[in-house]
Amino acid sequence: MNTATTAKPHLAEAIDEPIPTSMNAAVQHRYGNAEVVELERVATPEPGPRQVIVHVAASGIDRGVVHLMTGLPLLIRLAGFGVMRPKQPVLGADVAGRVVAVGSGVGRFRPGDEVMGIASGAFAEYAVADADKLVMLPAEVSMEHAAVSTISGITALQALTTVGRVGPGQRVLVIGASGGVGSFAVQIAAALGAEVTGVAGRSSLDAVRSFGAVRAVDYRQTRIDEIGQTFDLVIDIAGRNSLRRIRRTLTPTGTLVIVGGEDGGRVTGGIGRNVRAVLLSLFVRQRLTAFISKETLEYIEPLAGLLADGSITPHVGAHTDLAGVAHAIEQLETTGVIGKTLVSVAGPS
Numbered sequence: 001m002n003t004a005t006t007a008k009p010h011l012a013e014a015i016d017e018p019i020p021t022s023m024n025a026a027v028q029h030r031y032g033n034a035e036v037v038e039l040e041r042v043a044t045p046e047p048g049p050r051q052v053i054v055h056v057a058a059s060g061i062d063r064g065v066v067h068l069m070t071g072l073p074l075l076i077r078l079a080g081f082g083v084m085r086p087k088q089p090v091l092g093a094d095v096a097g098r099v100v101a102v103g104s105g106v107g108r109f110r111p112g113d114e115v116m117g118i119a120s121g122a123f124a125e126y127a128v129a130d131a132d133k134l135v136m137l138p139a140e141v142s143m144e145h146a147a148v149s150t151i152s153g154i155t156a157l158q159a160l161t162t163v164g165r166v167g168p169g170q171r172v173l174v175i176g177a178s179g180g181v182g183s184f185a186v187q188i189a190a191a192l193g194a195e196v197t198g199v200a201g202r203s204s205l206d207a208v209r210s211f212g213a214v215r216a217v218d219y220r221q222t223r224i225d226e227i228g229q230t231f232d233l234v235i236d237i238a239g240r241n242s243l244r245r246i247r248r249t250l251t252p253t254g255t256l257v258i259v260g261g262e263d264g265g266r267v268t269g270g271i272g273r274n275v276r277a278v279l280l281s282l283f284v285r286q287r288l289t290a291f292i293s294k295e296t297l298e299y300i301e302p303l304a305g306l307l308a309d310g311s312i313t314p315h316v317g318a319h320t321d322l323a324g325v326a327h328a329i330e331q332l333e334t335t336g337v338i339g340k341t342l343v344s345v346a347g348p349s
């Protein structure tokens with residue numbers, strides 16, 4: 001195994017500590033199930049313009065990782081992730097760690113800064129990140145909590161605020177309330193003064209209440225249109241309820257925000273339901289929407305603020321190291337995880 005530690009001479013600015021030329025990473029060379037992910041030695045990335053290299057302390061696993069590992073639904077391959085094989089063989093997007101090198105045109109960070117946000121290939125000792133997808137790690141937030149927050153947290157934040165336009169006192173239904181996005185959505189909605197009902201599996205209901213839901217509903221026991229009340233806002237993260245059923249749970253002028261949902265088919269992932277919702281919305285008083293999360297500072301900064309002031313606290317439901325990433329992804333796919341899976345990589349020295 002090559003563990004050479006030659007400093008890279010061409011970096012615009014690098015920390016005194018030498019950056020190794022190779023590193024450990026959880027790598028996949030083809031799409032498939034968890035067995036395609038293996039711990040390998042690969043070349044340490046280099047920063048391009050407006051990018052930084054982060055010495056990764058920790059990362060997080062979310063459903064997006066599963067989609068990029070399997071290449072399913074097939075539509076995501078056409079969205080730039082690689083048609084036959086993954087363009088980026090190192091998985092992982094959530095990141096917390098320390099900047100060790102900056103590329104040209106980076107003014108916001110210097111080597112040594114502790115940061116959180118989104119990187120490319122974060123299941124590795126070093127990851128490259130666009131500087132405008134990182135913020136300084138707030139002093140009040142641990143690397144571990146920061147590492148599991150960004151991808152799921154900004155999705156929940158957008159679903160509730162920009163798209164869902166939630167307000168204090170509103171009744172909000174979060175379908176899929178115990179998972180990555182849902183655990184943040186319940187907490188953020190409650191912090192914004194909404195009255196939250198969360199839908200999840202039976203073994204997750206206590207957790208959903210602990211996130212701030214006034215009511216937790218088992219999806220195997222109760223259909224959403226049998227909960228016994230209507231909602232100003234439905235955040236639809238899982239379960240693939242029909243639009244008809246969801247509309248019955250909304251007030252006459254209520255809003256539906258479709259975030260996601262598995263089992264939508266191998267090709268499009270069920271995007272047809274999103275399109276139908278948006279089209280139907282043109283003809284009804286209810287507002288029916290779907291969105292793709294924007295990975296921008298507009299959301300990463302306020303999310304870091306909510307973590308720093310204690311409004312939200314991520315729930316780490318599972319924990320692994322780099323060698324255990326494949327197993328942890330399999331666990332998320334099969335048994336599910338309450339909140340997020342933390343991937344400990346290395347404490348920044």
Ligand SMILES: NC(=O)c1ccc[n+]([C@@H]2O[C@H](COP(=O)([O-])OP(=O)(O)OC[C@H]3O[C@@H](n4cnc5c(N)ncnc54)[C@H](OP(=O)(O)O)[C@@H]3O)[C@@H](O)[C@H]2O)c1
Binds near residue numbers: 177
């Ligand atoms: N639009 C976007 O930009 C965007 C961004 C991020 C994620 N997503 C999508 O959002 C979805 C959720 O992601 P995630 O990371 O939160 O996944 P996750 O961590 O796996 O959580 C899934 C949640 O759904 C619940 N659930 C499972 N089956 C259900 C059913 N039949 N009815 C109601 N709830 C059910 C689970 O509850 P139990 O575990 O308690 O059974 C859990 O709370 C995925 O499809 C993902 O691709 C979309």
